[in-house]
Amino acid sequence: MNRQSHTPPSRRNAGTTRRTFNTGLAAAASLLAAPAIVRAQGGPLKVGVLLPRSGAQASIGQDCQRGVDVAGPILKSLGLPDLQIMNADTETNVEVARARAEKLVNDGAQLLVGAFDSGQTTAIAQVAEQKGIPLVINIAAAPPITEQGYKFVFRNFPTAPMILGDAFNNQKEIFAATGATPKTVVFMHVNDTFGTAMSKAVPGLMPKFQMPYKIVETISYDPTARDLSVEVSKAKATGAEALMMVSRLNDAILITRELVKQRWSPMGVLSMGPGWYEDQYLKTLGRLSDGPISLVPWYDPNKKLSKQLEAALAKQFPGINLNTNHIYTFEAVLVAADAFRRAKSTDPKALAEAIRTTNITENVSTGPGIRFDAKGQNVQLKNSAIQNRGGKLVTVAPKAASNAKPEFPMVAYDKRR
Amino acid sequence: MGGPFLPLEIYLNVAISGLLTGLVYGLMALGLSVIFGVVRVVNFAHGEMMTIAMYLAIVLFASYGLDPLLMMIPLAAVLFVLGYAMQMTMINPFIARPEHSQFMLLLAVAIIIVNGLLIAFGPDAQSVQASYSFDSFALGPLIVDATKVYAGGAAILAAAALFAFFRYAPIGRAIRACADNHTGALVIGLNVKRLYALTFGLGAACVGAAGSILSLIESVTPSLGPAYTLLAFVIVITGGLGSMTGALLGGILIGLTEALAALLISASAKSMVSFAILVLVLLFRPQGIMGKRLS
Numbered sequence: 001m002n003r004q005s006h007t008p009p010s011r012r013n014a015g016t017t018r019r020t021f022n023t024g025l026a027a028a029a030s031l032l033a034a035p036a037i038v039r040a041q042g043g044p045l046k047v048g049v050l051l052p053r054s055g056a057q058a059s060i061g062q063d064c065q066r067g068v069d070v071a072g073p074i075l076k077s078l079g080l081p082d083l084q085i086m087n088a089d090t091e092t093n094v095e096v097a098r099a100r101a102e103k104l105v106n107d108g109a110q111l112l113v114g115a116f117d118s119g120q121t122t123a124i125a126q127v128a129e130q131k132g133i134p135l136v137i138n139i140a141a142a143p144p145i146t147e148q149g150y151k152f153v154f155r156n157f158p159t160a161p162m163i164l165g166d167a168f169n170n171q172k173e174i175f176a177a178t179g180a181t182p183k184t185v186v187f188m189h190v191n192d193t194f195g196t197a198m199s200k201a202v203p204g205l206m207p208k209f210q211m212p213y214k215i216v217e218t219i220s221y222d223p224t225a226r227d228l229s230v231e232v233s234k235a236k237a238t239g240a241e242a243l244m245m246v247s248r249l250n251d252a253i254l255i256t257r258e259l260v261k262q263r264w265s266p267m268g269v270l271s272m273g274p275g276w277y278e279d280q281y282l283k284t285l286g287r288l289s290d291g292p293i294s295l296v297p298w299y300d301p302n303k304k305l306s307k308q309l310e311a312a313l314a315k316q317f318p319g320i321n322l323n324t325n326h327i328y329t330f331e332a333v334l335v336a337a338d339a340f341r342r343a344k345s346t347d348p349k350a351l352a353e354a355i356r357t358t359n360i361t362e363n364v365s366t367g368p369g370i371r372f373d374a375k376g377q378n379v380q381l382k383n384s385a386i387q388n389r390g391g392k393l394v395t396v397a398p399k400a401a402s403n404a405k406p407e408f409p410m411v412a413y414d415k416r417r
Numbered sequence: 418m419g420g421p422f423l424p425l426e427i428y429l430n431v432a433i434s435g436l437l438t439g440l441v442y443g444l445m446a447l448g449l450s451v452i453f454g455v456v457r458v459v460n461f462a463h464g465e466m467m468t469i470a471m472y473l474a475i476v477l478f479a480s481y482g483l484d485p486l487l488m489m490i491p492l493a494a495v496l497f498v499l500g501y502a503m504q505m506t507m508i509n510p511f512i513a514r515p516e517h518s519q520f521m522l523l524l525a526v527a528i529i530i531v532n533g534l535l536i537a538f539g540p541d542a543q544s545v546q547a548s549y550s551f552d553s554f555a556l557g558p559l560i561v562d563a564t565k566v567y568a569g570g571a572a573i574l575a576a577a578a579l580f581a582f583f584r585y586a587p588i589g590r591a592i593r594a595c596a597d598n599h600t601g602a603l604v605i606g607l608n609v610k611r612l613y614a615l616t617f618g619l620g621a622a623c624v625g626a627a628g629s630i631l632s633l634i635e636s637v638t639p640s641l642g643p644a645y646t647l648l649a650f651v652i653v654i655t656g657g658l659g660s661m662t663g664a665l666l667g668g669i670l671i672g673l674t675e676a677l678a679a680l681l682i683s684a685s686a687k688s689m690v691s692f693a694i695l696v697l698v699l700l701f702r703p704q705g706i707m708g709k710r711l712s
Contacts, residue, residue, distance in 0.1 A: 055640050058540025092640075191685050221684040224644070226635045229434050229562065230679035230687075237427045250542040250636055260551040261562050262430075280541055288551070 044082040045340040045351075047333065048109030050100055050124055051116055055092025056224045059249055060274060060325055064116050064138060067329030070312040071337075074330075077308070078362075080337035090120045098123040105131045110346045111339075113332045116325070118142035119193035125153045134339075134352045138332040139297075139324065142197040146377040152348070154355050154376040156331050156365075158297050158383065160197040161205060166383030167272045167295035168209035170397040174293065174385060175212065177397075178408040182242035182267050184216045186235040188255070189246035190223040190273075198246045198272060216240050223248045232258035242267045245292075247275040253284050260288060265412035268293060279320055282391050289388050291410030293396065298384035299327045299364045300401045306364045321393055327364050334360065335370060366401050423680070426558040431676045433561055437569035439672020441630050443665040444572040445645065446652035447579065448623030454659035455596040455616040458508060459516075461523035464645025465530035466621055470496055470628025471637040472538055478545045478632075485545050485629045486571055493575070493625040500621025504614040512613070527642060534639035542636035550633065568630045575626040576665055579619065583661070592616050596659075651691055655698050657708025666706060670694070 049068055052061035068085060075083070086109050090097035097120035101112060105127065112128055112135040115121045121140035128135035129150045137145065137155040141163055146155050158166070175181040187202065189195040199218065206215070217238040221231050232255060235243065243266045247255070252275030259265065269292035275281060276292040299306045299322065309330055310322045339354035340346070356376070361369040367382040385397035387406060394404035449463045460466075470492050474485040477492075503526070511519045552563035583589040595602040595612045602609055631637075648671070656667025671691050678690035698705060 054535060054540060056638075058535075058638070058640070059542065062540060219684055221679075222687070225684075225687070226641070226644075227438060228684075230431050230676050231684045233427055233431050233434075234423070234680060234684070237423045250638070253542065253544075253636065257551065261553045261564075262560055263553065263555075284544070284546070 043346075044084040045336065045346050046084045046086055046108050046110045047336050048086045048088060048101070048104030048107075048112045048114075049329075049333075050088045050090050050097060050104070050112060050114030050120070051329075052092040052120065053087075053089040055090075056250075057092040057117060057248065059280060060278070061090070061092070061116055063278070063320075063323070063325040064329040066313065066317055066320065067138070067326040068113075068333055070309065070316050070326070071330050071333045074305075074308055074312055075334065075337045078334075078337075079341075080334075081341050083333065083337055083340070090115050090117075090124075092117070092120075094119045094123045097121075098127055101127040102131075105133050109133065110348060111136065111336050111351055113138055113329070113336060116140065117192070117194065118145065118197060121145060122193070125150060128152050133348050134355055136332040136335045136355065138329040140194070142193050143201075146375045150376060152352050154335070154358075154372050154378075156335055156370055156372075156378045156381070157328050158381045159377065160194070160201045162379070162381065163272055163295075163297065163383060164198065164201050164205050165209065167270075167385075168205065168211055170295050170383060170385040171211070171270060172209070173397045173399065174406045174408055178406055180267065180408050181212045182240075183213055184238070184240045185213050185242045185244045185270070186238045186240035187215045187218045187244045187246075188231060188235060189218070189220055190248055190251060191220040192223050192248075194273065195220065195223070195246045213242070215244070221251065223251055225251060225254070228254045229258050229262070231255070232262055232264070236262055236264040240266065243269045245269055245271040245276065246273040247271065248273070249275045249278050249280060252276045252278075252281055256281075256285055256288060256292075260413045263414065265410075265414065267409035269410070270295060272296065274324065277323055277386055277388065277393055278325075279323070282321075282388060286391075287416050288413060290390065290416070291388060291407070293385050293387045293406065293408070295383055295385050297324055297328065297381060298366050298386055298395065300366045300384075301395060301403055302401065303362070303364060305362050309364050323393070331364060331370065334363065366398075424558075428677075428680065429559055430561070431680045432673060433559070434565060435673040435676025436669060437562070437565040437672075438634065438676070439669040440569040440572040440576075440665075441627055441634070441668070442648060442652055442672055443668020444576050444630070445624055445627035446649045446656070446664040446668050447576060447661055448620035448627070449649045450653045450656070450659055450661055450664040451579070451623065452617055452620035453653070454661070455592055456504070456508070456512070456613045458512065458519050458617075459523070460617075460620065461520060461646060462527035462530060462642075463620075463624060463649050464647070465527045465534075465642030466496060466499070467624040467628040467631070467645050468534060468637055468639060468642045469499075469530060470625045471632040472534060472543070474629040474632040475543050475545055475637070478547070484547060485632045486567055489571055489575065489626045489629040492629040493622040496625025496628075497618040497622040499618075501614045501618035503621070504617035505610075508617065509610055509613065527646065531639050531642050534642075538639065540638060540640070542638045544636040545632045547633060562634075564633050568634050571630050572627065575623070575630075579623065580661065582619075588612075588615065592619075651695050654705055655695055657705025660705065660707040660709075663705050663707030670706075 051064050088100040101124040116139045118140040134152045141160045143159040189199045271294045277294040282289045343350040343354035366384050367380045384395050386393045387396050395402045396406035477483040554561045652667035656663030675687040679687045
């Protein structure tokens, strides 16, 4: 939305006098104040959705968008007000994310949602705090984002230590249920903000959770790498029994290919990030996609809203399995609509206050619901363990929110071709 | 961190893999070197043109089951036509213009290609999964990726064909004459504009062949184009800008060092090491490994 000049053309080139200068100054001041005035007006809440729709994370960013695309009718059925969605592309770039957030706010966005990636979200959070516009984070796990004392930043997604803590608990549950426990693992992770945050948290948390295995090697790599054969060679050479992963989508596909080519079938792939459960992974690799277990923020298949979201997604995007990207992006929009309903205003302070007192019990994600602590973090979220089976995803842990038994060790790659 | 105490076969496996990938990279860079060597224009859309070939290979495989190795020649022909047309219609008028004008033109072409591919194919990574995509050869303790062996072999064949063309074909010799002495070529009546277009076409044919082969070993997204362009630059400058042998050697060198750096130092150090080599070459042998020193 561009602001238009309403000055008659005949006056635009007039000479500058003290009076016109002062008038201009006043006009500039009113222009700066304009967003606040616009924000105070009625009408639907303008929600700026920032996602990496192009660049290395484009595939996941566009998957997140599906969570927004299906939200409208569901929110309506819940009696929540209309939202006006303003989309922006972060181009998988931190600086672009910052610039797009600023532009959205200048264009009248009254609340921001985004942005899948911790690095980009950190930049957007700074803009949101500076401008006094609430940001509801859909996906971003780096702990510092909600440790800065921000007043306008809210995260309905677990932090890296929360993901890891639940992942370790779910792993132990799986090992106990199957009677198979690896003694050694090799830890491979992407070297972006999320991967680095996870890798920093792992050594500190493992003793706390008394994990039965030892990490024999940690290998970090570039998430945009075109070839990961060396990394897999190195991992294989350690002789580890299982592979622990924090990855993205394309690298997950590359690593699986290399596992097959290099004739290495670990007991299992234990992923604590995206990639391994995504539709494109399943479609690209077919039978070779079966087996990996993703220990990730997920949804409770037994919740009413989960079924509603699943049905809406299946209707609008046939063949797409409901996943983390859809769930948490949808819930971010849900938080925005719920806060708008209660605040009865588009004023950012009122919205932030309303978000702070959120108490949504009928939601989608695993756990008791959506509430934020004083730091703006939902600490009630729980992870699930999901396994790829025949092109579908089944939830194998925790038992209370599962719909299948785990298969561990996974079938060796050379036994399924 | 690095694993200097790994078994010997791991080093050999990684070196072979790096060498084979480097051959394909070399073929890609060969195109850039040929174009610069003759036309004196740096093709800033080189990697992007290769992604076009990769997508074409993927479409042909997905729609008709055509193997990218067999499609290498038809795709080289398609890219030749594209390159020829680009040179005749767009680039020729820029030959005498300042270098920054050429840079802006080809950068614009690159951006159009990236966004065109994004519109046409979306952002998802795509690749070819041939019947042999997951095969490997076991040679004692060594496990060699079968696809990379085929890809490396195909790259050698394509490069050999190009070398033979420049050495034995009359048009190839005319292009070399034009590269060696532009004024002389004009004096003896060679149609330099047409030779330039042929050269650009040949350079594009190299990326056509390389893209077709590469679709077997790497996934492609539209955003990969600039990365391939940068890689081609690193290889060509390391090998010697304008030198065909240098481009091939540079490809092998970069492929090998990236692979070994990932093993010996850290996986994240791959690009760092190739750029470090570039800096060293620029400092101590600015003309590149096989390039001729300018007097």
